[in-house]
Amino acid sequence: MFDKLQTIISKIESKGADFVDARYDELLTRTIIKENERIEECKTLKRAGVGFNVYYKGALGYAFSADLSSKILEQTANNALEIAKASSRAIDIKLEIEPLQPITELNLKLNIKEPAWLSDLDEKMDLLKRGEISARENGENITSLKIMYGELSGEKKFTNSEGTEIQWNPLLLELMCIVTSKNQQGDLATGYEAKNGSNGLEYFKNEDSTPEEIGKNAALMAKEKMTAKAAPAGKFSVLCENFLAGVLAHETFGHLTEGDFIVSKGSPLHNKLGETLGSEYVTIIDEGVLPTDYTLKGLWLPYDDQGVKTKRSVLIEKGILKEFLHSRATAKILKAEPTGNARAVNFTFAPIPRMKNTYFTPGDLTEEEALKQLDTGIYAIKSLGGSAEFDGSFIFQALKGYWVENGEKQYPLKDVALSGNILDLLKNIRGATKDLEIFSSFFGGCGKDGQAPLPCGIGGPKLIIDNVRFGGEQ
């Protein structure tokens, strides 16, 4: 494949292209979804194709094909050149790249024991069954029990005009359980738990990530929410649980550091490098290969989709904005180093600046100390996501919460919706716990410009934040 792609790259260069890269993705995903003990979905997907980025006089064209014959691939690369030529007559900002030393890296492996793609379907079915049994045992008045298993494997090859050749095998695994319970008034309450990461099936043998634990936690959350009160509306202090802190790091802050939003000045952070944006408790990292204790819990991403080795980017350090996330082109425009953040969901999309594993670094409090320090407010836990605007405003829903008074949890809350502007929020963070947790979902993932779901790691400690607006009822 490398030879075939190199031949095409040379041909397109001879037609005037300034730089060409070619990416071959062959991804295999397996998913099993059961609802109320019935198999709703059991599927295997194979997706293979090639995408070409062609740079021409400051413009970039992308074209892709699932047909891998040499003739069609060459035609595809030509299409990319043609649209780059059309765009070159209309651009305000030039997309060019600085040369990089060629890399040859063909033997990247992650140290896992039981690769999911080599094990039998029966084994995965067993995980689901154990989760279901545990959820039924621990739940109450369950109207719906959904349990999902997903695995990603495959191979990525990359080569370019510089002669770089990279080959590696992405992987991701998840087991998720969603339980719905009905209370006496007929209201429905939802509980959720998931364990995931770039891991082998041995992960589900760890004490805190067995299928039993996952099913139980989802069922208990639904049960507790059956009697939860609606969160009050107004401004309160909040203790943000680890996953929710991760959603904050990714959705509300991380996107604003993506190089394309910086270059276009669409991000309010575009002219704020070196400025103090947050309190001393705010340090946010974005990296492709996490430190050893966390490597397998997050997303393993050694290279981006432009063949750049992923870097540990310190986005914000003790409140000060330090760095943005780049593709090769945005790095050149802003005179920065590429950070390995050019990513695409699959070969049908051009790589654009996206996050890797984005997380708040931990502090030194225990959960108990954090609640004491919170004193009165809302303990907001987990989330099914959120969204943010270019101006920094955001909203996201916590899955559940507790009303806290005098440092103690009083009663459970449902429909906890937090909103505000990230630039205000970062200043109001006044403490962090010492437990760092990282999550990387197979079923979830990030959405940008119609490219979704892109696997991303998120995480953090628990954060104490003042003056957060809550929606909900009065």
Add this chain to the structure above:
Amino acid sequence: MTLDFDDWESDLLARIERGLKFSKSLGIDALELYATNSRSLNVKLRGGMIDATQGGNIGVGCRCLTGRKIGFASASGITDSAVDFAIKAALSISKTLIDEDNRWSNFVQTSEISKNGIIDTSVLEISSEEIVNGVNLISKEAKDYDSRISSIDGMISVGYSAFAVGNTEGLAKTSRTTFGTIEAYILASENLKTKTGVGFLVGRGAPKFEGLGEYAAKKAVELLNSKALEKTSQMNVIFNSLAASEFMHAGLSNSVNGQSVIEGRSIFAEKIGENVGVPTLTIYDDGQMSGDPNMVGIDDEGFPRKTTLIIDKGVLKNFIFDQYYSNIYSTKNTGNAKRSGTQSYESLPKITSNSISVVPGKRKIDELASDINKGILVEDILLGLHTSDPISGDFSIVAPNCHKIENGEIKEPLEPLSVAGNMYKAFNQILFLGNETKLTPFGKVPAIAFKDFTISG
């Protein structure tokens, strides 16, 4: 060899028929093949950067039964080897499974047909150069309108697609569509404040670029004068057509979905024939909306698309179904099976709302606020709607584009507000509906005024 778009349907059908023959040779009990081919040109504008992508999604998905055990597999490409991979992988799953699905009955069997949408060949002819020029026009109009325009983001998508479905019940059908859409987000900035104006266009032909940049720029600039509301209270809220269409679509996507009804996740499960909304509320799920790029003749299982009455004068009439759940519920299939995503061949068909249409009311657009004493007008963007709870219906969103309503008049713009309530109770909180609709990505819905949402800002 590149085929003409006119030949795509017969090509896909031939590949499916070959696949069905191959499956027969493997002794398969029951099988369905879905194959699709599409081409699109997407031009994205971010600030002064242009990102253009061209390509085709092409692939095959296979559902295969061994007894009542169902396997699914897909492959990119529609070559014989891709089709055979999908068939063999799906067969291997169905053979490995242990539990039978006792509710399974059969794949779609019907000779009935519905209308195909108009094929607008202008999308076949438009060049990447013309689209790039269109992007430039949007950008120029916006910048010429006001010097405070700071950034222009947008996406233009033009293309065409065809798909075919065949199964061992003897069904073999195809349909196709053409599309041209624009979304433009124009940002205006002043004194550290940034506001977004939205312009959009949805259709089946090459999009018209004129006027869109100026329209969205005007909206963004006007919002720069926004003031904070500084209070939390219950207020009447008007959603304009785009905001209302997104809101009503979200309100129906789970509640009237036959799967949610049967699996215990719908609040409307037991409410057919009951009042669930005000008497002025009539809603259709419309798989046959003319001009809508989502309109095709068949759904993704090959069943004819329908226009289904969901709520008639406030009374809940029907749920939406695919083949599997309509059999379980002993009712008619409504043609709502949809394979989601740009690589639709990778998804199993799932019950999904088509575009929705809400029957307009009598209120003229310039008199919308006329009898609202104190309230809020929310336009275009509802931030975070997708994170509301689809089961309970509780929602809490942020509306970045709002105006104050006082004594029947639309007054100054407001800083982003949080708006909370319950989507299902909202059907009974409707005060009135506007008399105009425009095709949005969610369907055709007029402006709608709701009583007493919780506003905080």
